[in-house]
Amino acid sequence: MIEISPQQLPALSRWFPTGSPGPGALAEHALATGAGRWWADRVDRPSVLAVSCADHVLLRGDPSSLTPDDLARFAGQYIEAPARFRPSLGSAFERVVPWERMLYVQHAQVSLPRPPRGVTVRRLTPEDAPALAGLHPEHAWIHASWGGPGRLAASGHGWAAFSRSRILSVACTYFLGSAYEDIAVVTVPDRRRESLALAGVAGLTADIQARGRTASWCCSRDNRPSRLLAWTAGFRLTREYVHHATGRAMAHQVQAAPVPA
Structure with missing residues (x-):
């Protein structure tokens, strides 16, 4: 080829x-x-x-x-x-x-949960590129589909939870389509179970809806936490496939x- x-x-x-x-x-x-x-x-x-x-x-x-x-x-x-x-x-x-794999499509928008004290959840801006770049290497996949942290930060298609300048969780459009935006989420291990991912997804999917598109979500059949988060965020199973x-x-x-x- x-x-x-x-x-x-x-x-x-x-x-x-x-x-x-x-x-x-x-x-x-x-x-x-x-x-x-x-x-x-x-x-x-x-x-x-x-x-x-x-x-x-x-x-x-x-x-x-x-x-x-x-x-x-x-x-x-x-x-x-x-x-x-x-x-x-x-x-x-x-x-x-x-x-x-399981493919979910959002059927209901959820409200932005109140973040814990000292945490701010907001849309990413170009100035957030260094914070994205500072994520642990095992989480760098979150910006790989955009070609790096700078491009994701400047895209307008990402939300994050911050504690001061540290990113705790990121939700972003991973694949941008004309009708659907397939999203991805990552949260640092020491700040899980605080609804930070749900808050980021709520902000992101509100943006996706405002753009006239629908959010979709893919995860492994064995990834129960991801499936539960998708359900909580208003996504429902559409089909299953294999890669x-x-x-x-x-x-x-x-x-x-x-x-x-």
Whole structure:
């Protein structure tokens, strides 16, 4: 596969229909923000197309034209693709782990809860970029879909709970679509169970509603705290789907030389 510009491909909506919730908003987000990357087997009349953003990949088309080398760049990522791609993925990576996911859509807006004493919950501004950058590295995924803390802070699509200059919780649009905004939330471990995530989600989803869009929410089937938070924030289950977590690429393995007798 070769990396391309989405402008090289007319009729992208044939590959990735617009107005879809959850992972369907990834392609729209990549196109609108420039934060994603695009690949095709060829520019002229491609038979397979992929778009990635952060560590998520949408793969569409005819897998018969793919080789393991074509897919190797997607090692260590989460691939959402039709079932016909499963054999190609299995040939390309050491392991491919199906991950059951749940897609929720917000049906009712909730009021902004009162934050604990000393905590302020508000929309992020460009000046908050250093505070976002100061999150623990394991939480850096929250701004990855925007291309970094500065771009998320300046986007107008994030809310956070602050204790002075320290960020305790972030809720943001992770994938920005034309009809849906798929959101994500992270809270630092020592400040959980204080409704900070719920407060951020309430502020964010009010903004999303004001923009004329609907909030969606994706999480693992096994992530009970995330499912409970989604329900509390007025989201209801719409469908379930599977994406695949990939391991190391087969093409990158090096055979060990035989040990002389």
